[in-house]
Amino acid sequence: MTTPMAGHTAERIASNSSSQxxxxxxxxxxxxxxxxxxxxxxxxxxxxxxxxxxxGPNDPGNPYNWSLTRKRLVTGIALLSTLLVPLNGTSxxxxxxxxNEEYGISxxxxxxxxxxxxxxxxxxxxxxxxxxxxxxxxxxxxxxxVSYAFFLIMIIPQALANSFATLIVTRFFSGGxxxxxxxxxxxxxxDIWADDRARSIxxxxxxxxxxxxxxxxxxxxxxxxxxxxxxxxxxxxxxIIYGALAPLFYIMLKETRGDVILRRxxxxxxxxxxxxxxxxxxxxxxxxxxRLLKSTTRPAYxxxxxxxxxxxxxxxxxxxxxxxxxxxxxxxxxTNLYGWEEYSIGxxxxxxxxxxxxxxxxxxxxxxxxxxxxxxxxxxxxxxIPEARLYLSVFGSFVGIAGGMFVYAWTAYPNIPWxxxxxxxxxxxxxxxxxxxxVADYVTDIYAASGYAGSAVSAVAAGENVVxxxxxxxxxxxxxxxGFQWASTLLALLAVLLSFAPVIFIVFGRRLRARSPFMRxxxxxxxxxxxxxxxxxxxx
Numbered sequence: 460m461t462t463p464m465a466g467h468t469a470e471r472i473a474s475n476s477s478s479q480x481x482x483x484x485x486x487x488x489x490x491x492x493x494x495x496x497x498x499x500x501x502x503x504x505x506x507x508x509x510x511x512x513x514x515g516p517n518d519p520g521n522p523y524n525w526s527l528t529r530k531r532l533v534t535g536i537a538l539l540s541t542l543l544v545p546l547n548g549t550s551x552x553x554x555x556x557x558x559n560e561e562y563g564i565s566x567x568x569x570x571x572x573x574x575x576x577x578x579x580x581x582x583x584x585x586x587x588x589x590x591x592x593x594x595x596x597x598x599x600x601x602x603x604x605v606s607y608a609f610f611l612i613m614i615i616p617q618a619l620a621n622s623f624a625t626l627i628v629t630r631f632f633s634g635g636x637x638x639x640x641x642x643x644x645x646x647x648x649x650d651i652w653a654d655d656r657a658r659s660i661x662x663x664x665x666x667x668x669x670x671x672x673x674x675x676x677x678x679x680x681x682x683x684x685x686x687x688x689x690x691x692x693x694x695x696x697x698x699i700i701y702g703a704l705a706p707l708f709y710i711m712l713k714e715t716r717g718d719v720i721l722r723r724x725x726x727x728x729x730x731x732x733x734x735x736x737x738x739x740x741x742x743x744x745x746x747x748x749x750r751l752l753k754s755t756t757r758p759a760y761x762x763x764x765x766x767x768x769x770x771x772x773x774x775x776x777x778x779x780x781x782x783x784x785x786x787x788x789x790x791x792x793x794t795n796l797y798g799w800e801e802y803s804i805g806x807x808x809x810x811x812x813x814x815x816x817x818x819x820x821x822x823x824x825x826x827x828x829x830x831x832x833x834x835x836x837x838x839x840x841x842x843x844i845p846e847a848r849l850y851l852s853v854f855g856s857f858v859g860i861a862g863g864m865f866v867y868a869w870t871a872y873p874n875i876p877w878x879x880x881x882x883x884x885x886x887x888x889x890x891x892x893x894x895x896x897x898v899a900d901y902v903t904d905i906y907a908a909s910g911y912a913g914s915a916v917s918a919v920a921a922g923e924n925v926v927x928x929x930x931x932x933x934x935x936x937x938x939x940x941x942g943f944q945w946a947s948t949l950l951a952l953l954a955v956l957l958s959f960a961p962v963i964f965i966v967f968g969r970r971l972r973a974r975s976p977f978m979r980x981x982x983x984x985x986x987x988x989x990x991x992x993x994x995x996x997x998x999x
Contacts, residue, residue: 508735508742511725513717520724522715524652524851526939530651534661537644538668540603543704544610545638545672547697550680550920551630553805554690554944561690562623569933570787575626577928579634580783586635588758588917592750594643598719599650600712603643607708610636618694638924643668650715659826666896667819674782674888681805705948716845758918761911767964767971767978768902768915771921774782774957775898778860778891781950784849785811785884787934792880792943796873814863814888822896825851829900845904846968849896849961852897856958859890861880861951868947870964897961911977 513521525533551558553573558564564571594602613633620626645665652658680693714720718740728736761768789807793799799807825848832847863886870879902919906912937946964971972978 467493489598493911508737510742511721511728511736511738513721520720522717522720523653524936525651532711533651533713533715536687537647538661538664538974540607540644540704540712541641542668542672542675543663543700544575544607544640544723545669545968546676546679547610547614547633547637548628548673548676549576549674549694549783549786550697551575551626551690551893552752552790553677553681553684553802554693555790556801557684557688557690558626564623566935570932573787573931575623576628576783576786577932579632579637580924580928582631582636583638584632584921584928586968587638587920588755589751590635590639591642592623592747592754594639594646596747598714598716599643599646600714603640603712606636606639606643607701607705610640611698611705614694614698614701618691618698644712644795647715652719655826656830657880659823662900663819663822663826663896666822666899667815667892670779670782670815670892670895671812674808674815677786677805678807678809678812679805682900684805685800722999743894747954753914754917757844759913761914761977762922765915765975765977767905767975768918770960770963771902772919774960775919776922776926776955777930777953778856778894778898779923780810780930781860781864781887782891783927784931784934784950785887787931788938789884790949791935792871793877793939796871796943797877799877807877807881807884810884811888811891813889814859814885814891818859818889818892820856821893822853825897843904845901845972846965847966848901848904849897853958853965855890855893855897855955856961859886859888859893861890861954861958862953863887863890864947864954868944868951870942871947901964905972905978909977909979 503894517524519525522530527701531886553571555566558574558575559566566572597605610633613629613636614627616629617633620629648658648661648665652661680696683692683696684690718738721738722741725736725741728734761770763769785808790801790804793804794801828850829843829847832844833841836844837841850942863883865883866886867880867883870883898919899916902915903912906915934946940946941949
């Protein structure tokens with residue numbers, strides 16, 4: 460997963476939140492000759508050009524001015540795709556035995572059957588970093604439709620694969636396409652909902668649907684192996700579902716990116732009148748090479764120079780990685796303790812989905828606590844305290860993830876009913892939803908005003924994908940060598956350790972932010988900005 464709101468989406472949420480206007484971006488300002496990011500002709504073009512902006516705050520073409528019904532419809536379509544496209548990721552895990560038998564793969568010494576899932580998550584990490592900047596040029600609608608078509612094409616060889624290597628390679632590309640799709644539709648939310656209060660429910664639903672999409676596949680496709688028995692039908696059914704939805708997305712998903720809409724207006728005016736009319740975004744936009752360079756280097760630079768970001772990434776990545784870990788550990792626990800068939804393991808993972816759904820309402824209350832914190836913010840009066848995003852995450856991490864892991868560990872005995880460890884799975888699902896949402900919101904907030912939110916959230920997203928790829932590969936060795944109880948206990952103890960991160964942030968948050976030149980650049984602490992450090996960052 461590229462975690463919710465990765466990269467440029469978070470950057471735009473931050474940008475829109477700080478805007479003084481009630482419509483799209485602030486009014487364009489004149490460019491200076493030689494400004495960084497402009498090509499050699501930009502200054503001369505601007506001198507003879509008219510800058511196109513919205514026709515006032517009530518321009519009907521501005522997505523912020525769409526009717527509430529239209530906003531909800533477009534948001535609903537975006538959330539539907541967010542729920543369904545990640546199903547391709549973990550659906551294959553319910554057919555591990557059958558795929559191994561067909562291709563002569565053995566999991567005796569190492570869980571080789573997980574490689575198609577590992578490649579899927581790694582593809583997501585790479586595609587978002589390298590290709591997401593292109594979506595700024597082509598817009599939400601075209602970017603989504605092109606990625607969706609590529610995604611559909613990549614499912615065909617998965618259904619017809621004649622080798623295990625084909626599965627691994629094609630799933631790398633389908634995983635990349637899924638992450639592009641998820642992050643593209645995530646941009647719909649800041650494009651049409653103008654402020655934090657309006658966005659709180661759509662953002663929460665986006666994170667919930669993405670988490671559920673990654674978790675729902677095993678219980679959803681377990682019936683294929685139970686009643687059909689042919690693993691290829693997992694992908695045939697996906698082709699049917701995704702193919703049937705393609706016309707819906709084509710018709711209903713509209714362009715929501717404000718600067719893309721304006722750019723098309725400007726292009727039409729140039730074509731019909733011959734006048735030199737451009738948008739501010741066209742004149743200000745850095746070169747594609749510059750954007751790609753920053754999108755690939757800046758997240759890594761921040762990750763390894765910002766202790767708060769590194770800790771947040773480890774915390775969130777472990778939380779999200781447990782979703783994929785359970786695809787392996789539940790198979791070991793429930794087949795050995797209760798003698799369940801392999802496909803039945805998919806059903807029990809539905810407990811994680813239920814836990815995630817239960818975890819959504821608390822995230823809404825967390826948004827309420829965040830807004831309420833503005834009244835007691837002595838650092839920046841009237842502004843919510845960033846660490847208020849983490850209050851419920853402490854409970855979700857200690858009780859949900861760590862507590863759930865302990866329950867999962869010490870109820871894993873054949874004389875204890877299967878529902879007991881299943882409750883532990885549900886508790887972890889609850890914690891995952893609360894923690895991942897809290898981290899995404901917190902990281903976006905603390906880097907928002909400085910303009911580094913996109914890079915920071917991209918770093919978190921990349922970390923989540925890497926952990927989701929490799930943590931489950933250790934499950935077989937852990938649960939075989941340590942035993943079911945102590946393997947899960949080890950994970951629970953690690954969760955306890957990471958759960959202290961939000962406590963430290965809440966207690967020492969202001970001091971930690973004061974130490975970061977990139978948070979200070981946005982005025983988060985009121986201290987003097989280290990301009991040299993920030994300029995060094997801009998060169999990265």
